[in-house]
Amino acid sequence: MKVRLMDASLGLDDIFENLQKAYDLSPEEQSKxxxxxxxxxxxxxxxxxRQHHYRQRKLGKEPHLAETIIVDNHNPDxxxxxxxxxxxxxxxxxxxGLGYIARFLSDGTKYIKGDDFLDRVRNSCDDEITxxxxxxxxxxxxxKGYEGS
Structure with missing residues (x-):
């Protein structure tokens, strides 16, 4: 019976090492x-x-709000x-910087009814993000050599 317990503990050590590999992520890996x-x-x-706030107009040098969305893998600092x-x-x-326009469209102003698109889009694609x-x-x-599920 002791042999089985020892064998089981050896298996648990392997599992623990694999779990530790899986959860020890560097900031670079977390960022990816x-x-x-x-x-x-x-x-x-x-x-x-583009679908809800896009008007056909001559933009000149200023790009459309949809084309100026940026992604950054660093924090605000x-x-x-x-x-x-x-x-x-x-x-x-x-x-x-066109963030103020996004805020007007999402939150609304005295003259524009907001449609809360930032939260709506974020919530609707949560599964896809995950x-x-x-x-x-x-x-x-x-x-890392670990097969997860």
Whole structure:
């Protein structure tokens, strides 16, 4: 009976080592995972904006709101900590920052009825974001030599 317990403990050690490999992710690896989800959100936001807030007009030098969505795998302080962000450049409008327009469209103004598209899009593609992040996670696990599920 003691032999079986020892054999079982050896198997548990292997399982523990595999789990430790699976969960010990560097900030670079975490960033790859969150970036995969962020790219999905960027794509869905651009699609929604083109479909619901796109007017045929001459834009001149200024790009459309849907074309200015950016994805960054650094936090707002510029550090690589495993997080990713989706949004518009934090710059004045004259430098291409159109985030204020997105806020007007989503939250509304005195003259514009907001449609809360930021939360709506984020919630509607949550499953797709999770799948993209899981696919990237599985790729990282395979690179580390661990077969996850």
């Amino acid at each position: 995972i969150t970036l995969a989800g962020a790219k999905v959100l960027q794509k869905r936001l651009a699609e929604y904006i 510029g550090e690589l900590d495993g997080s990713s962000a989706v949004g518009w450049p934090a710059a004045p409008a004259r430098e291409g 799948r993209a992040e899981n696919d990237e996670y599985q790729t990282i696990l395979q690179e």
